[in-house]
Amino acid sequence: MIRALLALGLALVFFSSGAALAHQPVVLLSTDTTAAKGPLLEDGTVSFAIRASFTKAGEKRAFRAQFKAGDALAIQYLIVEKKPESSLRTNELPTLVVTSPMGASVTIKLNERTKFYEPFSKVNYLYLARYNATAQAGVYSFVITSKGKAGITVAVGDREVRGDVLRGAAPTQSSTPSSTPSASSTPSATPSQTPTPTASKTQTPTASATGYTLAQVKANSTAANCWTIVDDNVYNLTTWINSHPGGSNAILSLCGVDGTSAFKSQHAGRAMPVAQLNSLKIGTLKE
């Protein structure tokens, strides 16, 4: 009885604080190896759940979040309550180092193992750390370093409103490696050139006003240039091939074709894959 009440109390606390429940998902890519390369959360007080998965020790994933002076800096370190993560000792889990705009770093101490059932995705999580402070104005960087195969979620912010994530241009594997992806680089006539602007907001549909033909999608059917169609939108999956938790083959099978049914039969209605897909959008399909 006491345990049940305790559980209910905890559930209410988590529910009322909004923790984990409706955090907007952001999946870190294998190319997000430094804070500068990783995504930027425009407002670090908006609730985001940042997922990082690792296959071996020594890998890095990083992102940034912007704050105003006096904002609440709320960070939580979570793992899904399943193996291998749940059976790893604290010193076998990835480290999270947060660096303030002034350059002061803290390594988030993993000092709890509190169960938390997240009803939206029906997943059991464990809180391993919760860190709260008052933010300085500027951009904080978050660097996660693995000690072995594991996946973690870093929740940042607690305001349940919609926020924006800025990402740099997806790195292309074009035939001209010397060209830098600067705003001044001239677009090439080859359909394999990634037409994403230097920075795109993942949740801004207007960033993807460009239209592409089916022929252009078909011309990007390789691992080096992999485009797909889902619901009349066009996506550049190239950077996601090796980051996909369900394996690279699932993504490779979508290159150059209409991936609507493959994507939906696996992931329809699941927040994380849908958010990831949105972040890879480059335009719409035109006649």
Ligand code: HEM
């Ligand atoms: C562009 C298309 C796709 C995107 C953006 C995508 C995205 C994702 C994401 C974000 C996850 C992690 C979900 C989580 O941790 O909760 C995931 C997992 C997975 N995906 Fe995909 N996926 C795509 C296509 C596919 C396809 C076509 C298949 C199968 C044919 C597939 C099979 C899987 C499997 C088996 C997992 C691991 C288990 C799971 O979380 O469901 N995915 N995918």
